[in-house]
Amino acid sequence: MTSNKAKVETGVLVVERWILAALRRRQFFSLGELNGAIRALLEPLNTRPFKKLPGCRRSRFEELDRPALKPLPAQPYVYAEWKKARVHIDYHVAMDGHYYSVPYTLIKKAVEVRVTRHTVECFYRGERVASHRRSHRKGGHTTVAAHMPEAHRQAGEWSPRRLMQWAAKNGPATGQLIRAVLDSRKHPQQAYRACLGILRLGKAYGGERLEAACRRALALGSCRYKSIESILKNRLDEKPLAEQPELALPDAHSNIRGPEYYH
Numbered sequence: 369m370t371s372n373k374a375k376v377e378t379g380v381l382v383v384e385r386w387i388l389a390a391l392r393r394r395q396f397f398s399l400g401e402l403n404g405a406i407r408a409l410l411e412p413l414n415t416r417p418f419k420k421l422p423g424c425r426r427s428r429f430e431e432l433d434r435p436a437l438k439p440l441p442a443q444p445y446v447y448a449e450w451k452k453a454r455v456h457i458d459y460h461v462a463m464d465g466h467y468y469s470v471p472y473t474l475i476k477k478a479v480e481v482r483v484t485r486h487t488v489e490c491f492y493r494g495e496r497v498a499s500h501r502r503s504h505r506k507g508g509h510t511t512v513a514a515h516m517p518e519a520h521r522q523a524g525e526w527s528p529r530r531l532m533q534w535a536a537k538n539g540p541a542t543g544q545l546i547r548a549v550l551d552s553r554k555h556p557q558q559a560y561r562a563c564l565g566i567l568r569l570g571k572a573y574g575g576e577r578l579e580a581a582c583r584r585a586l587a588l589g590s591c592r593y594k595s596i597e598s599i600l601k602n603r604l605d606e607k608p609l610a611e612q613p614e615l616a617l618p619d620a621h622s623n624i625r626g627p628e629y630y631h
Contacts, residue, residue, distance in 0.1 A: 386413045448484045455479060458560040459515055463488055465506040467558070469515040470498045509558045516555065528556045531563045538570055539579035541586060548591045565593045573600045580605035 387409045396402040414426040423431075453461040455474045460467035463481055470479060470490045474497065482489040483502070488510075490498040500510045528550050536543035546563050553559040570578040581599040585591055587609055599605050 382413070446484050448482050451481045451483060453479055453481050453490075456561055457564070458557045460509060460511070460558070460561075461490060464504070466503045467509045467561075468498065468500045469509070469511040471515050472517050509553070509555075511555060511558065516557065531560070531567070534567055535563075538567070538575045539582070541579050541583040542567075542570075545582040545586055545591050545596075548586070552591070562593050566596055569596060569600060577605050584609060 387406055390409055391402075391405055394405065396405070414429070415424050417424050451463070453463065455461055455470055455477050457475055458467075459472040459475055460469050461479060461481060463483060468488050468490065470492075474492055477492060479497070480491045482491065486502055488500045488502050489496055498512065498515065500512075503510055531550065532543060532546055535546035546566065549562055549566070550556045550559045566578075566582075569581075573581075577600060578596075581596050581604075584599055584605055585596050588595070
């Protein structure tokens with residue numbers, strides 16, 4: 369092994385002397401230009417006769433290496449990352465802020481996700497169960513109809529009806545907001561995650577405050593989870609609805625032209 373290692377290092381040294389040293393003072397502006405210069409020096413190096421052996425590097429390659437070569441793969445190598453995810457009740461898995469569907473029978477199951485530059489594939493127990501084109505739209509859904517329960521039946525333990533019933537128990541504004549969230553999606557199941565998040569805010573802040581926050585969110589026309597969470601965190605739900613802070617603009621400012629500018 370030592371002798372083989374020495375031969376490899378000697379070959380590297382030859383390349384450094386005949387190619388790298390010859391190009392060390394030249395300036396290149398593209399990888400193609402550099403490759404062209406290397407190729408021009410590589411040919412005479414490979415055809416240069418050995419001093420103590422018959423032939424040259426090119427002839428030894430044709431004699432020994434080329435017959436042992438195998439064809440290149442039909443497809444180029446694709447870099448991929450593997451991640452683990454758990455299927456949510458809306459039968460989607462979250463990956464980089466986007467949601468991809470898998471068969472609804474895998475709800476609450478752990479799956480492996482293979483992510484490449486262009487695709488997202490989901491595997492369960494070594495078998496591929498879903499394949500999607502990768503999307504970078506945050507908060508969006510990529511859903512295959514075949515993954516959905518037939519006729520939008522109840523998926524697992526949850527359904528739009530059950531979510532609205534739970535919301536209505538908290539108050540009419542909560543029920544109205546949850547209905548609006550469900551109606552905002554092409555498929556109601558895509559809204560389950562947001563609905564559950566909103567309803568669980570009642571456990572952290574109390575049902576009365578959640579009802580008041582939903583009432584304010586409906587008045588503002590913003591029914592997103594983040595909006596309701598912000599209302600609760602900043603205790604805006606405890607203020608009267610009519611009390612809406614307005615930004616007061618100064619009468620005079622160097623960056624404000626005023627109506628006279630347009631006459």
